[in-house]
Amino acid sequence: MSYAPLREPTFLILTALAARSQHGYGILRDVEEISDGRVILQAGTLYAALDRLSADGWVDVDREEIVDGRLRRYYRLTEPGAARLAAEVEKLRAHTRVARQRLRARLSGGTA
Amino acid sequence: MTESKSLTERYRRLLAWYPRDHRERHGEEMLSVLLAGAGERTRPSRRETTDLLRGALRLHLRRMAGADGGIDHRDVFAIVSLVGPVVLLAGAAPLLDGLAGALRSGSPLSWDRAVEDTPHAVVWGIWFVVAVLSMARLRRTAAVGAWLGAAGFLCIPFLGHTDFLDSVVLDTGWLLLGAVVAAALTWSPGPARGWQLVGGRIILLAGAVVTSVVLVMTSYGTYGVLFFPVAQMTVLRGPAQLMVFGLALAWLVAGVVVAGGGQTREGRRAALVLGVPVLVSVLMRLMPRHSHLVLVAAVCYAVPLAVLLGLGGLPRRVSRPQPSA
Numbered sequence: 001m002s003y004a005p006l007r008e009p010t011f012l013i014l015t016a017l018a019a020r021s022q023h024g025y026g027i028l029r030d031v032e033e034i035s036d037g038r039v040i041l042q043a044g045t046l047y048a049a050l051d052r053l054s055a056d057g058w059v060d061v062d063r064e065e066i067v068d069g070r071l072r073r074y075y076r077l078t079e080p081g082a083a084r085l086a087a088e089v090e091k092l093r094a095h096t097r098v099a100r101q102r103l104r105a106r107l108s109g110g111t112a
Numbered sequence: 113m114t115e116s117k118s119l120t121e122r123y124r125r126l127l128a129w130y131p132r133d134h135r136e137r138h139g140e141e142m143l144s145v146l147l148a149g150a151g152e153r154t155r156p157s158r159r160e161t162t163d164l165l166r167g168a169l170r171l172h173l174r175r176m177a178g179a180d181g182g183i184d185h186r187d188v189f190a191i192v193s194l195v196g197p198v199v200l201l202a203g204a205a206p207l208l209d210g211l212a213g214a215l216r217s218g219s220p221l222s223w224d225r226a227v228e229d230t231p232h233a234v235v236w237g238i239w240f241v242v243a244v245l246s247m248a249r250l251r252r253t254a255a256v257g258a259w260l261g262a263a264g265f266l267c268i269p270f271l272g273h274t275d276f277l278d279s280v281v282l283d284t285g286w287l288l289l290g291a292v293v294a295a296a297l298t299w300s301p302g303p304a305r306g307w308q309l310v311g312g313r314i315i316l317l318a319g320a321v322v323t324s325v326v327l328v329m330t331s332y333g334t335y336g337v338l339f340f341p342v343a344q345m346t347v348l349r350g351p352a353q354l355m356v357f358g359l360a361l362a363w364l365v366a367g368v369v370v371a372g373g374g375q376t377r378e379g380r381r382a383a384l385v386l387g388v389p390v391l392v393s394v395l396m397r398l399m400p401r402h403s404h405l406v407l408v409a410a411v412c413y414a415v416p417l418a419v420l421l422g423l424g425g426l427p428r429r430v431s432r433p434q435p436s437a
Contacts, residue, residue, distance in 0.1 A: 024145040042160055043145045044167030047138055051171060070144040 006088050012039055012075060013049055014058065014085040021062035021076035024050075050075065058084055118148065122156055129168035131175055141284040150424030165365040177287070185380060187309060189296035191382035192305030194291035195253070195317060195371050197243035197258065199386045202321045202364055203286040205328040212329065235264035239290070242297075247314065251302035258294035265290055284412040292385055292420050313371040320367020327360035386414045 006014070009031070016022060016030040024046060031041050053059040058081030062074040077085070127139050146160070153293050187366045204245045207229055214223050227305070238261040243253035265287040297303070307314075331353040373379025392412050 024141060025148045028145065028149065043142050043149070044160075044162035044163035044165070046145075046169045047134075047142055048167040050172070051134065051138075069141045070147075072144060073138075073141050 005091075007082075007110040009041055009045060010049055010053070011085075011088060012041075012082060013046070013053070016086075017075055017077040018082065018085060023065075023072045023074050027075070053081065059079070064094065088091060119150060119154055119156070123147070124158060125162045126161060126168075129165060129166075131171050134171055150152050152186055161208055162393070165238055165381040166211050167273045185381075186301055187305065187378040188385070189300035190305035191309055191378065192293060192304060192306075193254075194246055194303040194310055195314065195382065196289060196296060196386055197239060197246045197254070197319055198317055199368060199389070200261075200286060200289055200293065200362070201236070201237050201243055202324050202328075203283075203389060205230050205240075205325040207236055208325060209329045231268050235261060235268060242293075245305045246297065249302070249304045249307060251304065254303065255294060255297035258290065258297050259383055262287065262290040262294045284409070285392030285416065288392070288413070289386065290390050292320035292388070296384075309373060309376075310371055317367045317371035320363055322372075324360045324364040324367070327356055327363065331360060338414070351405065361393060365390055384419065388419070391416050391419065 011060060012031040012034055013027060016027045024043070028041050028043070028046060031039055049057060054061075054091055058078055059075050060078050063073070063074035065072045120143065122411075123143055127135060130139070139154055146156070150156075210225060214416060216223065238257055242254050242257040242261055245257060265283050268283060365383075365387055367385045372383040372386065395412050395415055396408065399411065
């Protein structure tokens with residue numbers, strides 16, 4: 001089955017939730033870390049993405065906590081979400097492999 | 113402390129732009145995230161402000177388009193396919209008023225006028241048959257009739273005694289709704305599914321349509337759907353008639369909302385689609401007194417089309433109880 005490619009923030013949010021459930025602020029920090037500081041998500045972008053990902057059934061609420069009088073809601077990756085992320089990783093891996101082969105050919109004396 | 117409070121208030125003001133259901137579900141949570149990332153700031157950064165406003169706009173658009181997955185459009189149009197033909201019959205009020213007037217007066221002039229309305233009578237006759245077929249859940253036959261009826265609205269300007277542009281404007285609401293009903297009968301699950309969703313409430317709607325027609329006949333009569341702004345109509349007929357006419361429209365809307373099912377998102381969307389003729393009627397009366405007919409036509413077609421395409425940004429209800437922060 002073919003999917004439309006995931007946008008980078010979506011890919012990073014799903015990656016942040018792949019290993020464990022996280023709350024909103026945790027996802028923001030993790031996305032920054034995963035991308036080596038290149039992608040800094042803002043709250044508006046994060047929650048618009050979570051709204052869509054929840055509607056698609058790719059993420060779900062895991063649990064809720066009250067910390068210092070404030071609501072903290074944890075999100076987790078669902079099975080369909082994990083499958084979609086895995087499919088994207090496979091696609092990227094295939095593209096990367098081809099790109100690497102072509103670059104190697106170029107470096108070993110091939111002409112354009 | 114005051115600065116922190118002020119920052120909280122500023123964030124709250126930005127969050128107020130989000131759709132109501134999103135605020136109820138994620139408002140406090142987003143506020144926590146924003147405050148956690150605010151550091152020493154006393155006011156939201158420009159980047160945060162832009163991002164929040166863009167996020168709010170995106171969610172509003174998603175809900176308007178029904179792209180949040182919360183609406184089954186097939187059910188919306190199934191309701192329209194059953195209820196729409198009955199609602200359309202309210203448009204026959206001026207024709208019925210003309211016939212009633214001819215019967216009362218018996219003058220040859222009145223009868224001449226009634227005969228001139230024959231093209232209208234044929235079209236409304238078709239829609240009456242479509243309403244019966246739709247109630248009998250005969251989808252395909254009703255769909256054929258509905259396309260004929262919609263085409264009839266387009267032909268009236270060429271056949272009737274009214275000026276072409278006048279006719280195009282006067283029948284705007286009915287033409288738009290007729291086309292939507294025909295499409296709904298053709299491509300939606302049809303009146304059988306609509307009946308499952310609406311049930312006996314269709315009888316209430318039929319009652320509302322009859323009442324609305326009677327009220328239109330006792331207020332502006334044959335002028336009920338004509339383009340006359342509020343000020344002009346009030347001068348011609350008096351404020352009492354305007355109130356009765358308003359009551360007729362309100363009664364029709366109430367019937368549509370109750371029949372469609374105001375408790376469900378599908379029902380509310382269906383009511384929005386079915387309310388197009390009422391919207392056009394109100395728009396016609398709100399237009400300035402000496403507006404050019406081309407402008408009136410543009411507004412009366414563009415606004416309902418925008419509503420139909422956007423299918424309205426009615427806020428979603430939040431069924432889940434919210435945890436207290």
